[in-house]
Amino acid sequence: MVTMKDLREGSSVKRGLILDAAQDLFLADGFVRAKMDDIAARSGVTKRTAYDYYGDKQGLFTAVLDRVRARLDISIHRAIENNLVAVDDLDASLLGFARDIMTSALGSSEYATLTRLIAIASADLPTAQVHWSAAEPEEVLAARFADLHLRGLLQAPNPRRAADHFVALTLSLSLTGGGLRKGAILDGAQTDEMIRDGVRVFLRAYRAQPE
Amino acid sequence: MVTMKDLREGSSVKRGLILDAAQDLFLADGFVRAKMDDIAARSGVTKRTAYDYYGDKQGLFTAVLDRVRARLDISIHRAIENNLVAVDDLDASLLGFARDIMTSALGSSEYATLTRLIAIASADLPTAQVHWSAAEPEEVLAARFADLHLRGLLQAPNPRRAADHFVALTLSLSLTGGGLRKGAILDGAQTDEMIRDGVRVFLRAYRAQPE
DNA sequence: CACAAACTATACCAGCGAGTATAGAAAAGT
DNA sequence: ACTTTTCTATACTCGCTGGTATAGTTTGTG
Numbered sequence A, B: 001m002v003t004m005k006d007l008r009e010g011s012s013v014k015r016g017l018i019l020d021a022a023q024d025l026f027l028a029d030g031f032v033r034a035k036m037d038d039i040a041a042r043s044g045v046t047k048r049t050a051y052d053y054y055g056d057k058q059g060l061f062t063a064v065l066d067r068v069r070a071r072l073d074i075s076i077h078r079a080i081e082n083n084l085v086a087v088d089d090l091d092a093s094l095l096g097f098a099r100d101i102m103t104s105a106l107g108s109s110e111y112a113t114l115t116r117l118i119a120i121a122s123a124d125l126p127t128a129q130v131h132w133s134a135a136e137p138e139e140v141l142a143a144r145f146a147d148l149h150l151r152g153l154l155q156a157p158n159p160r161r162a163a164d165h166f167v168a169l170t171l172s173l174s175l176t177g178g179g180l181r182k183g184a185i186l187d188g189a190q191t192d193e194m195i196r197d198g199v200r201v202f203l204r205a206y207r208a209q210p211e
Numbered sequence C: 001c002a003c004a005a006a007c008t009a010t011a012c013c014a015g016c017g018a019g020t021a022t023a024g025a026a027a028a029g030t
Numbered sequence D: 001a002c003t004t005t006t007c008t009a010t011a012c013t014c015g016c017t018g019g020t021a022t023a024g025t026t027t028g029t030g
Helices: A012-033 A036-042 A047-054 A057-083 A090-102 A110-124 A137-150 A159-176 A188-206 B012-033 B036-042 B047-054 B057-083 B090-102 B110-124 B137-150 B159-176 B188-206
Strands: none
Touching (some): A012 A047, A012 B110, A047 A057, A057 A090, A110 A159, A159 B159, A188 B188, B012 B110, B057 B090, B057 B137
């Protein structure tokens, strides 16, 4: 075990480079098969330096996990800002929200990345935990749904459950491709169709009925 | 690599004991951290014998995977027989189906087991594949939904998608507990509530509307 | 310049665990 | 009874990889 104080301050650019390499290799090979030598090589840094920065392999992994979690937090906030603050067209808003999450920035979404990292952690290091800074994604979405409920747009007396249902119907399903497969096999068009169907079903169940 | 012919026939009881032990340890520790010595010890057999039966560690893992898959096939068929052949009360039928899958026999469901094993495989050995004997679960459920559609009980023009939605709303959500956590944390009562809510939402979206 | 911190380069070590070898005992045919 | 197959028991090999040691080089800074 390496305490925080043993770690080197260092330059934040190098920290980032190391995390980038580590994230790539952890995602590609899982925790165990990813080798520290490869991570160091890919980040253009000596293995020794990587250890000086992050202590040990598990420390590096949790650092990757934390960064992705933080980025997802931001993505979610932005997606909410852009879609769920001033809602008039429910369909368009929910659709835009799900789309934003699935394709944040240009690369693959933080949501997909985090999901995979958590799966890896669950298989390889049962001790690792993800601690959310504020609230986990479903919670903040639930808060929005509660608002929409009050405003009479949604019929969602249990907003948290509604959020779970929404995520399950759109994001989760897009990632797994439906069924018990392992890899994400959906291309862009299929993903979008999956999301559209999910939103449609969600709204058919949750849209407030005009009296 | 060990060819089939190198493997020993052996007694089927011993095969089962080895698989039992392997399944327990793979589920508990993942593929990498589970040790062949422990598996052999737990199954009351020498390590050498385990190797004679299954060739190598990966062969043992895929054997476990195949057995669970086969059992899930059976469970699903039975759950369909018991709930989705002669349907009058849609709510009760779908609820019974989901409940049966989640609590097949007395132990934990094959569905949960298989899900976890696939997650482990996905993290630790990207090469392993699950090959379904006939059709994967969602397909057979989709066939049932197609039937219910024809009989005017369900409004599901895309039965496969409906099956994905049903599974996502009930089984998947019960396993993950909602949100991006890793372990299953729901007790029996919570699971049942999750399933009930899932079925309710599913039917609100998919039940055929009386003209 | 001097001095320290950061970093490289490379060699090394130690443990772990998959898989094997060897020798023999116990079933099980025949 | 004899032979073959199955299985036990234990010791062993061997590659891999996380982590470290050592020595030297760069970089920054007063």
